[in-house]
Amino acid sequence: MWETAAIVLIIAGIAFWIDSLRARERALAAGRAACERNGLQLLDETVAGAGLRLARTNAGELRIRRVFVFEFSDNGNNRRRGSIVVLGGTVEDLYIEPYPVQ
Numbered sequence: 752m753w754e755t756a757a758i759v760l761i762i763a764g765i766a767f768w769i770d771s772l773r774a775r776e777r778a779l780a781a782g783r784a785a786c787e788r789n790g791l792q793l794l795d796e797t798v799a800g801a802g803l804r805l806a807r808t809n810a811g812e813l814r815i816r817r818v819f820v821f822e823f824s825d826n827g828n829n830r831r832r833g834s835i836v837v838l839g840g841t842v843e844d845l846y847i848e849p850y851p852v853q
Contacts, residue, residue: 770815771800771817773840774815774817774819774837774840775798775800775817775819777837777840777841777842778798778817778819778821778835778837778842779796779797779798779819779821781835781842781845782798782819782821782823782833782835782845783796785833785845785847786823789847790825791823791824791825791847791850792823792824792825792827793821793822793823794821794822794823794824794830795821795822797821798819798820798821798835799819799820799821800817800818800819801818801819801820801834802816802817802818803815803816803817803818804816806838808838808839808841812839814838814839815838815839816836816837816838816843817836817837817838818834818835818836818837819834819835819836819837820832820833820834820835821833821834821835823847825850825851831847831848831850832848833845833846833847833848834846
């Protein structure tokens with residue numbers, strides 16, 4: 752009995768890990784696209800996980816809500832922050848810290 756529970760927990764952990772990697776890739780793609788669209792440089796070419804909780808979609812379904820943060824530069828000499836919210840498998844929100852437009 753304990754072996755079955757352990758196997759189920761291991762499989763659930765692996766499924767959660769794979770889902771987290773997919774969400775991270777979606778967030779990274781959204782961050783890259785936002786930086787390209789605004790003529791910004793995505794620093795370190797990565798996003799980092801900053802939060803995780805359960806939330807409901809507009810349809811009322813329970814999903815995992817992940818928040819990722821990233822840094823970008825508008826002129827190459829500074830670092831500014833942005834964040835991306837991924838709900839389930841969908842990018843829900845993207846925030847870029849205000850910066851002076853030249």
